[in-house]
Amino acid sequence: MSDPIAVPLLDLKPQYLALKPELDAAVADVIASQYFILGPTVEKFETACAEYCNTAHAIGVSSGTDALIVAMMAMGIGEGDEVITSPYTFFGTVGSIVRLGATPVFVDIEPGTFNIDVAKIAAVITNKTRAIAPVHLFGQMADMRAINRLAREHDLLVIEDAAQAIGAKQHGHPACSFGHMGCLSFFPTKNLGGFGDGGMVACDDAEYADIIRQLRNHGMEPKYFHSRIGGNFRLDALQAAVLDVKLKHLNSWHEQRRENAALYHQLSEKAGISRNVDLLDSGDLQNGIILPTEKDGNYHIYNQFVIYSDQRDALIDHLRANNVGCEIYYPLALHEQECFRLLGYKQGDFPNSERAAAMSLALPIFPDLAPEQIARVVEVITDFFA
Numbered sequence: 001m002s003d004p005i006a007v008p009l010l011d012l013k014p015q016y017l018a019l020k021p022e023l024d025a026a027v028a029d030v031i032a033s034q035y036f037i038l039g040p041t042v043e044k045f046e047t048a049c050a051e052y053c054n055t056a057h058a059i060g061v062s063s064g065t066d067a068l069i070v071a072m073m074a075m076g077i078g079e080g081d082e083v084i085t086s087p088y089t090f091f092g093t094v095g096s097i098v099r100l101g102a103t104p105v106f107v108d109i110e111p112g113t114f115n116i117d118v119a120k121i122a123a124v125i126t127n128k129t130r131a132i133a134p135v136h137l138f139g140q141m142a143d144m145r146a147i148n149r150l151a152r153e154h155d156l157l158v159i160e161d162a163a164q165a166i167g168a169k170q171h172g173h174p175a176c177s178f179g180h181m182g183c184l185s186f187f188p189t190k191n192l193g194g195f196g197d198g199g200m201v202a203c204d205d206a207e208y209a210d211i212i213r214q215l216r217n218h219g220m221e222p223k224y225f226h227s228r229i230g231g232n233f234r235l236d237a238l239q240a241a242v243l244d245v246k247l248k249h250l251n252s253w254h255e256q257r258r259e260n261a262a263l264y265h266q267l268s269e270k271a272g273i274s275r276n277v278d279l280l281d282s283g284d285l286q287n288g289i290i291l292p293t294e295k296d297g298n299y300h301i302y303n304q305f306v307i308y309s310d311q312r313d314a315l316i317d318h319l320r321a322n323n324v325g326c327e328i329y330y331p332l333a334l335h336e337q338e339c340f341r342l343l344g345y346k347q348g349d350f351p352n353s354e355r356a357a358a359m360s361l362a363l364p365i366f367p368d369l370a371p372e373q374i375a376r377v378v379e380v381i382t383d384f385f386a
């Protein structure tokens, strides 16, 4: 009998090998030019990225976190301001708000999408609220129509944290094209990942775009004259060159991830382990798992494929013992993090987020997964429950 198939959570090598000649040439061109910081290669990628996100402008920055920071700096968000977001997200969303001196105000997530529950936003809007920062978690967009409606009614700014969602769509429109600004991350594990850190702010407003271009470079304009206090938030040309090559393949990678997700659903149903999200409230998933689903009108790009299990930790041990990679995103909701105690939240405040932190795990979903590998993951999970 052949060895059981190992399934890593993520393997970027096949993607690199498939594009090696193009990627190596793009990197070599930058090295030959010796033009490493901003410049024509970055501008070319910014133009392509703006077009992809259907925004008038895109400004390359040093990371997704820095994209959030400069976006909110450009909006003048700071002390005394409240920014509404969810506590079930990567740290950077909320860390950025706090680093600017503003106060994050949390709203729980919906269990099915892991995204902010828009029905609960209105209740936390105060006269200090400046912005809503929805996170399109795991590659599926939050309900932007409802969020924009609330924002218009209450005169609020909207910053989309699209770090995990470049190319995700809602009713045909891409992430970053709904809010006043959209923030992207090119961390290597993202659907569009660089050879290091990188990020982008996409927006329609020319004035915001100009301010962000200044802020990412110490607020300098013209050279060595500073009307604002910015920082070094620049995207470098090597990253832009790599990302520009990869962007041309991004839609096909999204499609492969979506096919992988569909195969997980098909095989899990066949194995009898797929459960409806409504069972979550009972706390008993009856020896099954809840697989992620796509809400009507959404185009999910599956940056992560996150399931629920009522025996999560034992299931993880079993997956790892069988050479199947998996990971918890995220094991502790942000309102319970030590560094955010000052915000005054407590355990029990956001039950859906807390339950997601306790019961969810991400399975391999990257584009180059073979169907046999997905079948193997489902087989290992089915064995666990048998």
Ligand SMILES: Cc1ncc(COP(=O)(O)O)c(C=O)c1O
Binding pocket: 063, 064, 065, 066, 089, 090, 092, 093, 135, 137, 161, 163, 164, 184, 185, 186, 187, 197, 198, 199
């Ligand atoms: C939802 C979310 N926001 C923000 C970030 C920050 O991006 P970066 O790691 O590029 O700073 C990430 C990346 O991990 C993310 O997933």
